[in-house]
Amino acid sequence: MSDEQLPQPPSDNIIIVQPSDYQTEVNDYSPQRPSHPVPVRVPRSRVPLILFVLTCLSTLIVGGYHQPFVPTPNGFLNLYAFIQHVGWSTFLTHGISYAGPVMLILLSHEMGHYLQSKRYHIPATRPLFIPMPISPFGTMGAVILQRGGVANRKQMFDIAVSGPLAGLVFAIPFAYWGVLNAKVVTVIKQAGSYSYGEPLILQWMISLVHGPLAENQEVQLNPMLFAGWVGIFITALNLLPIGQLDGGHILYTMIGKPANLIARLFLTFGVIYMIYIDEFGYSLLILLLVFFGITHPPTADDSVPVGPKRIIIGCLTLAFFVIGFTVTPIIFH
Template sequence: MPREEFNPSNFFSKARIHVLLFIATFLTTYYVNGIWYSITIMTILLSHELGHFFMCRKYHVDATMPYFLPLPFPPFGTFGAVIKMKGLMPDKKALFDIGAAGPMTGLLFSIPAIIIGLYLSDIGPVPSDPSLYLGLGEPILFICITKLIFGNLPQGMDIYLHPVAFAGWAGLFVTALNLLPIGQLDGGHVMYALLGKKSKVVYRIGIFIFCVIAILLYPGWLVFAILLLFFGFRHPAPVDELTTLDSKRKILGIILFIIFLISFTPVPLKL
């Protein structure tokens, strides 16, 4: 088959929407939380999506460049970013590697952001007026890093996060959300690669638990829970479903599930 020649005008025409969305998201994140937050969260989101993108290229799976999703409202200033995979998945190895690459790459940038941002943060008294206070749910990983840096805080005191630290926290939030072992989320890809069609049982259990959390603990999850109910049970099978994963990827799959558990917080925002 003859190789398609590179056409600059065609490339820039396709890339235009991605560039415009990137700029718009940079501006909305800057508007919401300032320049340092914007640079940090954009770096984390971009690294996550490029992890998927380059792994798709490795396995010759057709995928778009990242679409950034701007949102000019607090607390995040963005809905995140996505890529669209349009090609067939050749086997479970490719499915696992593509699903795992995004969260792992994003985490590599989120943890340093948390550490650097915490060193730049201040400690002060909790405001007497609760309406002035936005509390963040603290996943286990965030708590451990915080204790290593600050130790135990005095009674009535809290950390006022620097925008870089908040972006790192948001990076953990995104990582955990994507690692939910459900449907076509990154965690769903990993789970299907590990268990094949048996993963549907895990999907059902995961959706049930998530819906319970949404109803009992945090109504803010309800919209996402409804989306999971509609789309969470579907997962296209790879072309080769028979070849199983090697032991290294199975161990990494367990590690990714542990990362999900220590990065997820049932109540992310305390208003």
């Protein structure tokens, strides 16, 4: 895409253009400028790289430590004592076996959004990772920030759907590889212990590989399986058809304004169900969704058709929410 060109003077003349004359020329030709937005260069900074490195370190520590890490003096002493007990080799092996796959899943997800934004010349930041060593995952995921009101309906669909699909390209194989190498153990649930809920897709993998399990049997998590679980969980969470989440973008670009009604009904049902089962693990997410907006704003041009092929891809992508979401991700005993 090129800018509108002003008429050029004859090659054998040299014309000195004063600032006032240039302004007149620009004003005279402004009606012929393209109506679509001109790409804007996003300022570069070191923040994305710093956050990426910190998130790599955060996930490595959580993966090697097998539990959340609180960066306090006592926390560092406990971490050092743990490493001395298991050895640096074991700690780093487990840490990298988790951090590598989970960072690849998150990076591919965000790069799916980012590269599509670049393809359509939509201003966007590079992926911003969120280190969170105090969480069981070592991270709160990653985001890219885009300028609103620039992408049209079809462009918004492509940007939104590319993230989940790119992430699942790695999340599902990692999860399956983890299941293949996981041990089936007999579990005696003790007070204060916890386990992770299994979405339908993981239940299918476990049944396929290990067959039906007894009531007191579980598949023991290994770093690769846990990374796949995190990737599947975060992808499904992003496919909630609400607001600015990937699922909200996809649904709005598929059906338009009725998506806002579905978003309100979906969130209302979710709150009622949480109260009914007395499970409030998603309370913070709901507050954030309400704060940032449940409804989806119009795109730059809602009249652009997305076509039947994209509708099918969108439906299949949103359907992953059903098999990838976990109502109770962490089960306390």
